[in-house]
Structures are given as C-alpha cells and as structure tokens.
Amino acid sequence: MKIINSKIYQIFTDLTNHVVLNILFLLSILPVITIGPAINSLFHVVSDWNTKNNKDVLVPYLRYFFRSVFSIDVIMSILLIFITGIYYINFTDLLPINAQNTLIIVLIMMVSLLLFIGIVVNYYLITVRETNKLKFINTLxxxxxxxxxxxxxxxxxxxxxxxxxxxxxxxxxxxxxxxTSVVKIILKIDTI
Structure with a gap:
C-alpha cells in the first residue's frame, strides 16, 4: 500500500477535500438566506482540519450547517444582505467620482466596508473559537x-x-x- 501512504496521494486527497468543501459551500449559499450557516460551516470544518487533523467533509459540514444556531445564522444572513445592499446602493449613487468631497466620502465608505467585512469574519472566528455555547448577545x-x-x-x-x-x-x-484557502489563512492569522 505504498500509493496510499505516498505524498502525492495525500496532496490529491487534500485537494479533493478542498474542492468538495467549496462545492458544498457554493451549493449552500445558493438560497441566499443561508449564507450565514454556510460561512459558519466552512469556518468550523476548516478549523477542524487544522486542530483535530480530521479531514472529513460532508458529515461535519452538514452537522455544523444544521446545528442549533441555524436560526441565528439565518438572521445574520439577512443582516449581511441588507447592509451589503445599502453599501451597493450608496456606491452606485456616488460613482463616478466628480468632486473631492465625493472622493473623501467614497474612501470613508470603503474603509467602513472593510471594517464591516472584518467584523463579520470576527463573528465567525468567535463562534469557532468558543466551543461552549455562548448566548447571541454574549457572542456579539x-x-x-x-x-x-x-x-x-x-x-x-x-x-x-x-x-x-x-x-x-x-x-x-x-x-x-x-x-477554504482564505479561511485557512484567516485562521492562521487569528492564532498569531
């Protein structure tokens, strides 16, 4: 069984797991309202890969997707969609930039958008890190x-x-x- 223990086999197995997890993630976000549970599942499965050295994909993904905080994650999805829509409408109203004050407003909006995206990532990092079930308010x-x-x-x-x-x-x-690669990078940055 030299093939199964070879480095090439392990690389292909890891690559296949990444592709399968990404396909599951993409299928999960098709109904837009499930973006939150899909992100939550993605973060948890990649975290399990890093910490538990467990390379399973389907069962852990579905377990995290349908866990008890599903309704809270759906509410987070609605909030995420709503705020993203507000940013989109405001950016389309301000572009093209034709004045200096418009440029300043667009720069402020871009920084606030980056901060908003970072806060969303922080929410999912906290949910991954906290194994005990925190109440939603405590998580926030x-x-x-x-x-x-x-x-x-x-x-x-x-x-x-x-x-x-x-x-x-x-x-x-x-x-x-x-x-999955982006989530791995985020989890590595979080441990630094």
Whole structure:
C-alpha cells in the first residue's frame, strides 16, 4: 500500500477535500438566506482540519450547517444582505467620482466596508473559537471587544475577503479552491 501512504496521494486527497468543501459551500449559499450557516460551516470544518487533523467533509459540514444556531445564522444572513445592499446602493449613487468631497466620502465608505467585512469574519472566528455555547448577545459582546482590541487584524480580514471576491470576479473557476484557502489563512492569522 505504498500509493496510499505516498505524498502525492495525500496532496490529491487534500485537494479533493478542498474542492468538495467549496462545492458544498457554493451549493449552500445558493438560497441566499443561508449564507450565514454556510460561512459558519466552512469556518468550523476548516478549523477542524487544522486542530483535530480530521479531514472529513460532508458529515461535519452538514452537522455544523444544521446545528442549533441555524436560526441565528439565518438572521445574520439577512443582516449581511441588507447592509451589503445599502453599501451597493450608496456606491452606485456616488460613482463616478466628480468632486473631492465625493472622493473623501467614497474612501470613508470603503474603509467602513472593510471594517464591516472584518467584523463579520470576527463573528465567525468567535463562534469557532468558543466551543461552549455562548448566548447571541454574549457572542456579539465578544465580537465588539475582539474587534476593538484587534482593529488591524479586522481590517486585514476585510482586505483579504475583498481580494478574494475580486479574484473570483476576475477568474470564477478559482472559487472551487480558494474559499477554504482564505479561511485557512484567516485562521492562521487569528492564532498569531
């Protein structure tokens, strides 16, 4: 059984797990209202890969997707969609930039958008890190505290997700590999 123990076999197994997890994630976000549970599941499964050295995909993903905080994650999805829509409407109203004060407003909005994306990432990092079931309000308090203490990391997370979305927009097939890689990078940055 030298093939199963070979490095090439392990690389292909890891690559297949990444592709399967990304496909599950993409299928999960098709009904837009389930973006929150899908992100939650993605973060938890990649965290399990890193900490427990468990490379299972389907069963853990579905377990995290349908766990007890599903309704809270759906509410987070609605909030995420609503705030993203507000940003989209405001950006389309302000562009193209034709005055200096418009440029300042757009820059402020871009920084606040990066901060918002980073706060969303912080929420899912806290839910992954806290194995005991925190109440939603306590989780939000921890997110605010973590964001305040780690504003630089929060902005880095926002930039990383923005670059990920830009890369997917420029080259769509990369989405089948890159989602799990971005989450792995975020989890590594969080442990530093």
């Amino acid at each position: 308090k921890k997110v605010v505290s973590y964001t305040t203490l780690n504003i630089g990391r929060t902005l880095i997370y926002g930039c990383l997700i923005s670059l990920f979305l830009l890369l997917v927009d420029l080259f769509p097939p990369v989405i089948f590999i890159i989602s």
